[in-house]
Amino acid sequence: MCRWLVYIGEKILLSDILITPQHSLLNQSLPNRALNTPDVKCSDYYNEKEHKKRNHNTNGDGFGVAWYTHIKHLERAHCFKSISPAWNDQNLVSISEGIESDVVFAHVRASSGSPISLQNCHPFKWDKYIFMHNGAIFNFSKVKKKIISMVSDEIFLNIQGNTDSEYAFALFLNVLNPSLKSRSFTAIELKDALAELIQIIMRLTGLEGPSSLNFAVSDGYTVVCSRFRNSLKSDPPTLYCAEGQCLQLIEIESPNPQSACFQSRVNKLTQKEMVINRGPYNKFAIVASEPLSFHQEDWFLIPRNHLLVLTHKKERRSVANVSCTLSESDNCEDSISIDSFPIEWDDSLMSPELDLEGH
């Protein structure tokens, strides 16, 4: 289990989302911190013990940051990864303060068993596609060989580590195949591919037990995120979204005491309060395992078993419903029936378009 963050919108300094905010992703990695997970108790499936198990308070098994450039109209993804805990890495703060981008992925890892290695750090990258995951595929070891047999040789040989997450990315790329490099995909196609990925994993393991599948994927233009867990007894890990017209970082007198000692050690930066102003035309969106601020009203908890699609400029559809009808009659408490797993595009959950052109 891990924590991750996606930013899409006007160019932002990476440190303004990764480092500076009071509850930045760096803070979300720290040992002994308190969780910031508003609204989780409203769920019918809330279970305190499961909630703690699924939302780690220490995420120190390496990290990764990815960002896009669009030089000469070419989407290119760039990664910086490290096996150090984010709070101890001696490059992260300096690099984050020196890069601006309009699509940013970042991930702090809490390994559920696979080794601490660069190859197992998220985000994963293939050509212009990046992908990350918070959660775990149930009994992954039992389906690993099966997944290998399902994907093309080219995609298989690109797998470098041994996490379930990277194999999920391989399956995702395989869904997009065979035209992967020859053309681009629409937001709808990417959303459908992520939904298809979840369905494939359900077909492979869904009857066996619950998987948590909080995925994020991008091509540099569209971002698709999922919050999913096939369980009637517990929720997926948390995932929040905020969008706005203007993002402000305001000096505060007393920093978050939980992280004061680490923060001062790492970067000597004053922690700042993140304030998000909404307007008629939103210019950015942030999706994160936990809100980056303590302003609850700025963040909404993405409903369980939903997809979120975010794109630059047009056709932004924020929420598409991936409803899973669970078989009530099933005695096995955590299983679901696979065939009743339609993907429905829920227009009532749509939000206004994200407009980056300005008005």
Next chain:
Amino acid sequence: MCRWLVYIGEKILLSDILITPQHSLLNQSLPNRALNTPDVKCSDYYNEKEHKKRNHNTNGDGFGVAWYTHIKHLERAHCFKSISPAWNDQNLVSISEGIESDVVFAHVRASSGSPISLQNCHPFKWDKYIFMHNGAIFNFSKVKKKIISMVSDEIFLNIQGNTDSEYAFALFLNVLNPSLKSRSFTAIELKDALAELIQIIMRLTGLEGPSSLNFAVSDGYTVVCSRFRNSLKSDPPTLYCAEGQCLQLIEIESPNPQSACFQSRVNKLTQKEMVINRGPYNKFAIVASEPLSFHQEDWFLIPRNHLLVLTHKKERRSVANVSCTLSESDNCEDSISIDSFPIEWDDSLMSPELDLEGH
């Protein structure tokens, strides 16, 4: 602030003290664990807040292990250090299971500010001497230049990192000088040198504020440890000692749940209960920031502001009193008067000799 451990006695597999025990040093490094610090509330100076501040529950800023060999009657110290958290290092368990030694030092670091680097990991080594520290020298930055001017060029040039601990080691070596390489020192001489080190630090900073000086030093034959803090308001970090004739590691059904997930990830070893049997002739002693077991009766808390001397075979004197008489009249709450700082050898605290020859 850190956690450390010393073993002296019959040859032991390093993993039997570092990894396997329920509350091994590896466990003492873990995030979110509970402290195991019996008897601390008996002190007149106990203060819960200060106690927590001074006894970290996460020690993830690198670690180090040192052990001695005596091949061809030559004491040689060997080190393995890493900037990974001990619980994530992929060599520590395998190496520890493959080495036996009769004098072992180990240290898990929680940096109080200096960088995470191999050069700042304890133990420090110079020729056959090894040294480690839990604590901090008050306002070290103000006396760093002064310390440099005090030590010989040879010792100064051997300093590789920038911790107060390594500079304390330099001062210690300087006290032993100039005959450092040409001869060996008796246990008494090493004890006097460590006491002298504490006095030097007191002279440099004692009137300014409190320093915590839990040191351990060895030449491969004698070990001297200190538990010291010049404060009337708070205690030094904890330091415990156990000695015995026989050390057993017993399978247990339910491992310490605090560390179960890390333990299983790191090494898949069953945690074991450490049982220490005393006899008429003790064959080993362990000094550690926290007991390695939950058998309180096996461990005694070393009194504040005391030295402990442990040697192979003979002249073992377990406790030498380094009493510091604090000036009652001083308004500054944490200062002590330096001149009333005699070192008294307290025979009433002596324990029977540690006998490694067997009977």
Next chain:
Amino acid sequence: MCRWLVYIGEKILLSDILITPQHSLLNQSLPNRALNTPDVKCSDYYNEKEHKKRNHNTNGDGFGVAWYTHIKHLERAHCFKSISPAWNDQNLVSISEGIESDVVFAHVRASSGSPISLQNCHPFKWDKYIFMHNGAIFNFSKVKKKIISMVSDEIFLNIQGNTDSEYAFALFLNVLNPSLKSRSFTAIELKDALAELIQIIMRLTGLEGPSSLNFAVSDGYTVVCSRFRNSLKSDPPTLYCAEGQCLQLIEIESPNPQSACFQSRVNKLTQKEMVINRGPYNKFAIVASEPLSFHQEDWFLIPRNHLLVLTHKKERRSVANVSCTLSESDNCEDSISIDSFPIEWDDSLMSPELDLEGH
């Protein structure tokens, strides 16, 4: 392509083979050094360009050391690996000087494409078995999926990295299956399993092109090594063997100038000359990609396409012939016909037993 070394015999300090000798494995890793490969030109297949290609003079992509302990009659293998070049690692020298063992494997890596990661460093370990490789499987990417389908789930899931070498180890373990953990194997069984591994790889890729398969494997008691390449145009990487009754390291005045600067930086040790005295009963053997000394007479070049079996105490059979009859009619210059690949035990090449009991 890499360099590796095996030691079997009376207990030895690891540094006495890895670090101290003039042409130690550490030296064999250094940039810009000269190769020490006597006798290679005697081969009918010698080709200078291919020789240089196959015997790297820089091996800086990480390293690994494995050694055995036999505490309570239990063979246990221990590993230390690092992604630093051996010459830059700050633990290697100190650790090597602090460990003695009777079976040692060590490997300095020159990656032929897979990432620099701990998981890709040799030796590989499974239970009490260790394995390492110098060479490459031809077109490994084309048979990787096939290999996965061939090995048991348990063995497959133990694969952590992505080198052809680790997959070869998986195939080797699979040959020993299914009784892998329940019993031990004789030297003959281990030799047969390594020969079978080479045959499997030949069946998978042998008609496609040449593979270099210099393997070493051990269970802590027996060591089996191979020097193999299915080519009529070039030789396998070099592999030498020395055995003796007594190993001496003698002070020399002028160290090997090639490595003087590195050597002094790493360890300040005087390089020593390794002298091997043979006697009626040999007490140790060393197999290495290059001789550790410049005394050519102490080392013999293992013939191409041969196996070497070394065991403690008894039934030591030094050379078993793995002859490969090459199809003369084949136009493809580097292919061989697979069916004419019998393994013949060549008694004429046997050497006297290695006797560790003393006389």
Next chain:
Amino acid sequence: MCRWLVYIGEKILLSDILITPQHSLLNQSLPNRALNTPDVKCSDYYNEKEHKKRNHNTNGDGFGVAWYTHIKHLERAHCFKSISPAWNDQNLVSISEGIESDVVFAHVRASSGSPISLQNCHPFKWDKYIFMHNGAIFNFSKVKKKIISMVSDEIFLNIQGNTDSEYAFALFLNVLNPSLKSRSFTAIELKDALAELIQIIMRLTGLEGPSSLNFAVSDGYTVVCSRFRNSLKSDPPTLYCAEGQCLQLIEIESPNPQSACFQSRVNKLTQKEMVINRGPYNKFAIVASEPLSFHQEDWFLIPRNHLLVLTHKKERRSVANVSCTLSESDNCEDSISIDSFPIEWDDSLMSPELDLEGH
């Protein structure tokens, strides 16, 4: 001894100077490569053996990259450092392709003795100042304490490693003191400070023996470089400069064979030929230990014992003469007399202004 590179001019993608060119800085780090040092034999002091000693062909002891941003008119320097050899680092290529800047420093290290650690990797950074060095201060260990006594406490406490280079930076900052943070400095002031630094080092060690002092320093607006060695027997390490209006990278058929294997492993990029077009108004300048291309005519060797000053937009003065008159009467072959060491601004060597505004 190391290799370094400075870029100043219009914004450039970091990979376009660090990675892509045929003889990029990455290539200059590789083992077993050939030096690319045109014109060196024209010097009266050329000495082949000394030349090789002073210009390493392997620079694998870590590396560092620094770049500036000017967000909200604030010069800020950012660093990425690693202890891996540049050719093995798994972040360098991806990061370099994702960052553009107008002032870039990069350094590949070949340690002359101090440990391989992040703290010892160049460039060094203090506030907005960055600094790097190729060379060594003669008998640095003898003057290290003296230097500490010379610099202010604030500057001393900022020293994190133990290279002579970082201590030289401390001396440089001390020359700029005490107004360091309160104001900016002109190009002339920075040049004078670097000249003063060289003079201070000469006063400390100049009579003892030769130091190589190829420094580069910047405040994000001006760059000052030196090529200096106080010796009548040998030259400083090489240092070249190219300037132009337009920089092109052209596809080539056959990459530099020396680095083909590494290059393909690291980044799968096609190496490109760097072509520099001069115009009436130069828009960028590159200073590097070796030319990045094999077009000798694009690069001039900076004369020994000279400074080079490069600034954005105005008052660019390319070469200021730091002449050192050597005492002919001195028998000690490598010493110089200190008092005859005036800094002369040589107008004849000035080049036209570097103009970034365009015309």
